[in-house]
Amino acid sequence: MKFRQLIFANLFRKKVRLILTIGSFAVALFLFSFLAVVKGAFGRGADIAGADRLVIINRISIIQPLPLSYRDKILRIPGVKAITHNNWFGGVYQDEKNFFPQFAIDVENQRKVLPELQVPDDQWTNFVKDRQGAIAGAKTAARFHWKIGDRIPIKTTIFGGASTWEFNLDGIYHSSTIGGDESQFWFQWDAFEEGVPKSFKDNVGWYVLKLDNPEDAVRVSKAIDDMFANSSFETKTETESAFAAGWVKQFGNIEFLILTIGAVVFFTLLLVTGNTMAISVRERIGELAVLKAIGFSDRSVLFFVLAESLTISLVGGLIGLGLAALAIPVLAAALNGLLPTLILSPAILSVGLGTALLVGVVSGLLPGIGAMRMRVVNALRRV
Amino acid sequence: MVRVDGSGRTNSLIQVRGLDKTYRRGGEEIQVLQRLNLDVDKGDFVAFMGPSGSGKTTLLNLLGGLDVPTHGSITVAGDEITHMSGNKLTQWRARHVGFIFQMYNLIPVLTAFQNVELPLLLTKLSKSERRKHVETALGVVGLADRMNHYPRQLSGGQEQRVAIARAIVADPTFLLCDEPTGDLDRKSADEIMSLIIRLVKEYGKTVLMVTHDPVVAKLADLELHLEKGLLVEGSHVQQNAYAGGAA
Secondary structure (H helix, E strand, O other): OOOHHHHHHHHOOOHHHHHHHHHHHHHHHHHHHHHHHHHHHHHHHHHHOOOOEEEEEEOOOOOOOEEOOHHHHHHOOOOEEEEEEEEEOOEEOOOOOOOOOEEEEOOOOHHHHOOOEEOOHHHHHHHHHOOOEEEEEHHHHHHOOOOOOOEEEEEEOOOOOOOEEEEEEEEEEEEOOOOOOOOOEEEEHHHHHHHOOHHHOOEEOEEEEEEOOHHHHHHHHHHHHHHOOOOOOOEEEEEHHHHHHHHHHOOOOHHHHHHHHHHHHHHHHHHHHHHHHHHHHHHOHHHHHHHHHOOOOHHHHHHHHHHHHHHHHHHHHHHHHHHHHHHHHHHHHHOOOOOOOOOOOHHHHHHHHHHHHHHHHHHHHHHHHHHHHOOHHHHHHHO | OOEOOOOOOOOOOEEEEEEEEEEEEOOEEEEEEEEEEEEEOOOOEEEEEOOOOOOHHHHHHHHOOOOOOOEEEEEEOOEEOOOOOHHHHHHHHHHHEEEEOOOOOOOOOOOHHHHHHHHHHHOOOOHHHHHHHHHHHHHHOOOHHHOOOOHHHOOHHHHHHHHHHHHHOOOOOEEEEEOOOOOOOHHHHHHHHHHHHHHHHOOOOEEEEEOOOHHHHHOOOEEEEEEOOEEEEOOOOOHHHHOOOOO
16 A cells, blocks of 8 residues: 555554553553453353343342252153252362362253263263262363373362262263353262261252253242242242353452443543554644645545554553463463453454554544644644 | 736736735725736746735735635636636546645654555556655656655645645646745745746746745746735845844
8 A cells, every 4th residue: 555654654653652542541451351251250150141041039039949849840840851960078178278169969860951961881881880980171180180090089068067078080071062160060969968067968950951942931930939839948030141140149240330431541542542643643633734735635645644643552451462372361260260251352352453543533534624624734834 | 027017928827816805804894906917827837026915915825716806807828717617616626726835734643655645546557556656756856865754754844845746746737826935944944945946947836926035926927916905026126124033
């Protein structure tokens, strides 16, 4: 492009200012990526939740148990295809910093209800046969360098004081959905039932059921909650996505917080860049007038200003997104599983770059239109 | 031949008829040019003189299509420019007018070569053709060896020569010079005037120049004085009054 030289020469006119403006874009885009990744991590449970699954918890709170006897009653409700149950174990591996979720699972029905969490058949068979067996998510196994056959000690903090439960790692599961949770640690519900004090026996943490038809979700939910209304263990049944969203809300309105911070960051960026472009155009109004005098059109002048602001936003945006791509995996490792999987998706990168370019256009538009409308005679008089 | 009485030939290169320009400042109307006539033929070199505020630069701006008159017409090489739209006028300027300013008005972040090349970016010339034209123009002004220098690396006289190269590179119909020596010492001013005279004599360029300097004005084929919004022919008129170079 023959105007490239002119555009780049003007861009590099004030190098420090250029670097600072690009830097502000890079920082803003880095922050945007980070916030979007955190928002995505919190919301991912709801996003990937099965539309045909319901979660049943105690109406008071998820930490209150439900009787195991509910299972068969629920299974008899028309439209319920399969049901499984889990218990939260809340143990510690070696050190309290090594957090990951451990569940006692219903071996018979786990794979029927949660088929996306896949274990190779031979590993599953070994697990079923082994009362002390365990299956770890690929992410947790990689994190602690576990391999099949390892003996894994988990110290419980809830059940049976400070005793340590020992498990044999029989298998590793992978999620077939992108961003699916691969951090869980499963062991047999029967082993759990044997090991916990009497007061915990015959209770489950929550049920997950699979429907024949997702359209039955409302009817089945109501039927379950009505069935156990006014009992000692009233239930709260909701779709898996609603359950996941509710779980996130326990941390506060993360989405609102992130959107607010993001909006403030971009508005500030718009002011900074707009001001920079306005100063830059004002400084060389005489030069732009000369360009118009020698035959450059009003549109050309607007194009030059917009090209500069877009170049700044594009370069700054790419630097910010590039830094985020490098930093987020490091950050995810440093968080030690405290947050769900942090993924810088192509969608986040596209939205980030699109927003950067939008800020570039808006910040260049006002001074560009001013330069476009400037009367050459008046501007030359000021030179 | 230059005429100011409106009796010029119909095929004059530049033909100005009944030109009025009125500015409104506050509630007051200031008439700068009044029913002004002018005929300039190809190859003429005209100097406009007059006290500050007499309308010299206004006339130059109107002739260059940078401003529009209140009344009257300006016809250049058969095209009447007074009724052209903004876009058409911009295109017309690119094709027909070469501007030389008092303060040179070069783009400081571009080299001499890139500054001279600017008007050619609006043409369909290839890169190699543009290079050839720029080298020729810089050769004419004697700065072929300075084409990669930035304006800050050149003297005032050299900067003005680059500006002249920029004005002539696209071979415009005429050149408009607004105080081309106003910011230069006598030696540099003489060099610039020699160059402008060479453009007229050797290359047949038509030059219209505004100046305060009677020494410079004398070098033109004809001096025209702006008095009360009208052009008055003859170099003797009020010459002493301008000799001090009053602003």
